[in-house]
Amino acid sequence: MSATLYVPIDAGALSIGAGEVAAAITAEAARRHAPLTLVRNGSRGAYWLEPMVEVATPEGRVAYGPVAPRDVPSLFAADFLAGGAHPLSLGPTDSIPWLKGQQRLTFERVGIVDPASASDYVKHGGYQGLERALALAPGEVVQAVTASGLRGRGGAAFPTGIKWKTVLEQTAVQKYVTCNADEGDSGTFADRMLMEGDPFTLIEGMTIAAVAVGASAGFIYLRAEYPHALAALRTAIAAAYSAGYLGADVAGSGKRFDLEVRVGAGAYICGEETSMLESLEGRRGEVRVRPPLPAIKGLFGQPTIVNNVVTLASIPWILAHGAEAYANFGMGKSRGTLPIQLAGNIRRGGLVERAFGLTLRELLYDYGGGTATGKPIRAVQVGGPLGAYIPPSQFDTAVDYEALAGIGALLGHGGVVVFDDTVDMARMARYAMEFCAIESCGKCTPCRIGSTRGVEVIDRIIAGVDAEHNVQLLEELCELMVQGSLCGLGGMAPFPVQSALKHFREDFRARH
Amino acid sequence: MDPLSPADTAVVRRIVTEHKGRPGPLLEVLHAIQARMGFVPAGAVPVVADELNLSRAEVHGVVTFYHYFRSARPGKHTVSLCQAEACQSMGAEALAAHARRRLGIDFHQTTADGEISLEPIYCLGNCACSPAALVDGRLYGRLTPEGFDALVADSTSS
Numbered sequence: 001m002s003a004t005l006y007v008p009i010d011a012g013a014l015s016i017g018a019g020e021v022a023a024a025i026t027a028e029a030a031r032r033h034a035p036l037t038l039v040r041n042g043s044r045g046a047y048w049l050e051p052m053v054e055v056a057t058p059e060g061r062v063a064y065g066p067v068a069p070r071d072v073p074s075l076f077a078a079d080f081l082a083g084g085a086h087p088l089s090l091g092p093t094d095s096i097p098w099l100k101g102q103q104r105l106t107f108e109r110v111g112i113v114d115p116a117s118a119s120d121y122v123k124h125g126g127y128q129g130l131e132r133a134l135a136l137a138p139g140e141v142v143q144a145v146t147a148s149g150l151r152g153r154g155g156a157a158f159p160t161g162i163k164w165k166t167v168l169e170q171t172a173v174q175k176y177v178t179c180n181a182d183e184g185d186s187g188t189f190a191d192r193m194l195m196e197g198d199p200f201t202l203i204e205g206m207t208i209a210a211v212a213v214g215a216s217a218g219f220i221y222l223r224a225e226y227p228h229a230l231a232a233l234r235t236a237i238a239a240a241y242s243a244g245y246l247g248a249d250v251a252g253s254g255k256r257f258d259l260e261v262r263v264g265a266g267a268y269i270c271g272e273e274t275s276m277l278e279s280l281e282g283r284r285g286e287v288r289v290r291p292p293l294p295a296i297k298g299l300f301g302q303p304t305i306v307n308n309v310v311t312l313a314s315i316p317w318i319l320a321h322g323a324e325a326y327a328n329f330g331m332g333k334s335r336g337t338l339p340i341q342l343a344g345n346i347r348r349g350g351l352v353e354r355a356f357g358l359t360l361r362e363l364l365y366d367y368g369g370g371t372a373t374g375k376p377i378r379a380v381q382v383g384g385p386l387g388a389y390i391p392p393s394q395f396d397t398a399v400d401y402e403a404l405a406g407i408g409a410l411l412g413h414g415g416v417v418v419f420d421d422t423v424d425m426a427r428m429a430r431y432a433m434e435f436c437a438i439e440s441c442g443k444c445t446p447c448r449i450g451s452t453r454g455v456e457v458i459d460r461i462i463a464g465v466d467a468e469h470n471v472q473l474l475e476e477l478c479e480l481m482v483q484g485s486l487c488g489l490g491g492m493a494p495f496p497v498q499s500a501l502k503h504f505r506e507d508f509r510a511r512h
Numbered sequence: 513m514d515p516l517s518p519a520d521t522a523v524v525r526r527i528v529t530e531h532k533g534r535p536g537p538l539l540e541v542l543h544a545i546q547a548r549m550g551f552v553p554a555g556a557v558p559v560v561a562d563e564l565n566l567s568r569a570e571v572h573g574v575v576t577f578y579h580y581f582r583s584a585r586p587g588k589h590t591v592s593l594c595q596a597e598a599c600q601s602m603g604a605e606a607l608a609a610h611a612r613r614r615l616g617i618d619f620h621q622t623t624a625d626g627e628i629s630l631e632p633i634y635c636l637g638n639c640a641c642s643p644a645a646l647v648d649g650r651l652y653g654r655l656t657p658e659g660f661d662a663l664v665a666d667s668t669s670s
Contacts, residue, residue, distance in 0.1 A: 011636075011637070011638065011651050012637075012638050012640065012641055012651075012653060014651060015638050015641055015644065015651040015652050015653035015654075016641055016653045016654055047640035047641055048640075050641075183635075183637060184634065184635055185635065186596030186597040186598045186599070186634070186635045186639060187596075187597060187598045187639045188635075188637070188639065189637040189638065189639055189640065191637075192637040224580045225633060225635065225636050225637065225646070226637060227649055228651070262539065262540070263539070263540075263543055264539075264578075264580075265539060265542070265543070265578030265579070265580035265581055266578055266579035266580035266633075267577065267578050267579060267580075268634060279539065280536055281535075281536040282536035282537055282538030282539050282540075282574070283536075283538070283570075283574060284573050284574055284577040285577065285578070286577075300535060300536070341639065341640070342640065343598040343639030343640050343642070344597065344598040344599075344601035344602060344639060344642060345601040345602055345642075346640070349639070349640030349641070350640045351640075372602065381597055385596065385597060415598075415639070417597050417598045417601060417639065418601060419601045420601070423601070428597070428600075431597070431600070435596075435634065438634075439634070441577075
């Protein structure tokens with residue numbers, strides 16, 4: 001009997017040798033005349049165990065990791081194709097404690113399915129949400145999304161159902177569904193993992209959105225830094241067309257939905273929704289003044305849904321299992337689950353999908369196991385380059401939109417970047433301003449000029465030039481950028497700076 | 513600005529024709545030109561503008577707005593080192609300093625022999641395996657200075 005093996009094709013796993021491991025397994029199997037089927041799946045998200053190889057056994061999948069090509073002969077010798085014991089054995093994948101405690105809804109199929117196969121997707125419960133949506137009236141689909149409590153996972157946390165309702169209520173010849181896959185925040189990779197590991201979930205989510213609001217065309221705006229996700233999406237879209245889930249007659253409903261991927265070109269600002277629309281139209285990614293909202297006048301001036309990858313990928317689960325089932329997860333106004341990304345200087349980094357409400361401490365120590373360097377954690381930055389730095393005294397804060405806002409931080413896209421006690425917070429503050437200066441679209445003055453002045457002022461502080469006066473100047477500059485910028489880039493770039501000043505003031509002094 | 517050769521002009525016109533019918537085609541066109549030629553030559557700008565009925569200023573404005581589009585021919589290999597926060601927390605700055613020393617160039621420069629261009633990049637989505645780098649489209653994680661030297665040696669010998 002031919003054994004079935006899984007070796008991830010996820011970019012993160014490939015970056016640390018999954019491709020070489022797959023090649024070594026194929027070569028060793030050929031040498032031993034051992035027939036096997038090799039599936040290139042997504043990553044389970046436990047990156048400290050990657051490259052992780054799984055073997056299908058009658059009792060379920062058994063995992064081995066982290067595997068290097070040189071381990072392959074001994075794995076065969078230990079009969080790993082039948083789940084045999086080996087020093088790298090992790091036991092049944094589902095019993096790995098790090099994975100077992102997670103609540104995977106949006107990521108339920110990532111690492112499980114073959115991301116290139118529409119039929120495997122259907123076999124694992126795919127397209128049940130669309131089937132349900134097609135049986136409902138458009139208003140009922142929107143109502144289900146509203147009732148689920150789902151809020152935009154890109155960072156703005158706007159209620160998804162309300163956005164969809166606005167688009168549904170517009171009368172237009174053409175409406176669009178667009179997916180913001182410009183995941184540019186450092187410390188985030190949930191969008192990438194999902195697109196590489198289970199792209200059909202995103203496609204299904206967008207199709208449900210199209211059915212709900214009456215849109216016949218969609219675009220995924222993908223960042224140029226994600227070539228693996230691009231390949232996975234293109235393969236999956238072609239397969240969805242062949243299987244009749246995209247095109248003129250979506251799943252036999254008589255409704256048309258055409259979907260294509262457009263690739264960005266290395267501009268962080270294009271993650272801002274109006275800038276993304278400009279870019280999709282083939283222009284400089286300069287922010288638009290709102291109103292009008294994209295839901296009313298969006299892509300090419302037409303009513304447009306703009307949602308993040310994780311938001312859209314949560315839709316199939318909500319439709320398939322019901323709004324109430326989703327809303328039963330979470331706390332307060334943060335309903336459902338959040339795929340949190342543990343990144344940076346962390347021992348056990350990766351993707352943790354849990355209901356809102358987990359504390360940072362549980363995340364950093366129970367899941368993360370502290371820093372990779374073994375030194376104490378000094379700060380974490382939550383929510384990407386525009387997110388605040390949080391000191392250990394606030395690690396009992398829950399991962400929840402309101403709880404983080406309550407301490408002057410933000411959740412953003414759910415990325416948590418960990419720093420040990422060697423971090424220099426004045427330099428991190430300087431970097432926040434520098435990044436804003438590099439990525440500013442230039443349309444408004446507070447962002448374009450303010451960020452450059454911010455770098456200069458911090459340089460003077462670090463050089464010991466009139467530090468007290470310059471710290472005050474920096475605080476005033478931050479306030480001006482927050483109040484006066486046109487969009488979130490200039491308006492939030494001061495958050496890391498302000499939080500560094502507040503919690504790590506001792507670092508803002510002259511260097512010797 | 514050097515005008516394109518007749519052969520390159522024909523290539524650019526053919527690329528534009530392929531994408532012309534699509535909505536908002538300019539970025540797609542520029543991607544196709546860069547994929548084919550390695551960069552977007554200044555001489556391509558008037559050709560694209562003419563074909564898409566845009567002004568040269570509009571096309572130039574788009575080429576220069578986006579970090580990904582290059583206006584000069586890059587080295588044979590491009591090494592992009594992530595400089596964002598997660599990679600910084602795992603020593604990206606020291607790695608970048610090592611890379612500069614090893615190659616004798618700064619970011620946005622190409623080695624004198626035309627072999628390697630060094631670029632900063634802001635997040636490759638590999639933040640649980642920092643520091644990360646992209647070399648000729650291939651992603652690397654947990655990159656050490658020794659690993660960097662091996663990559664450079666591999667690239668230049670191939």
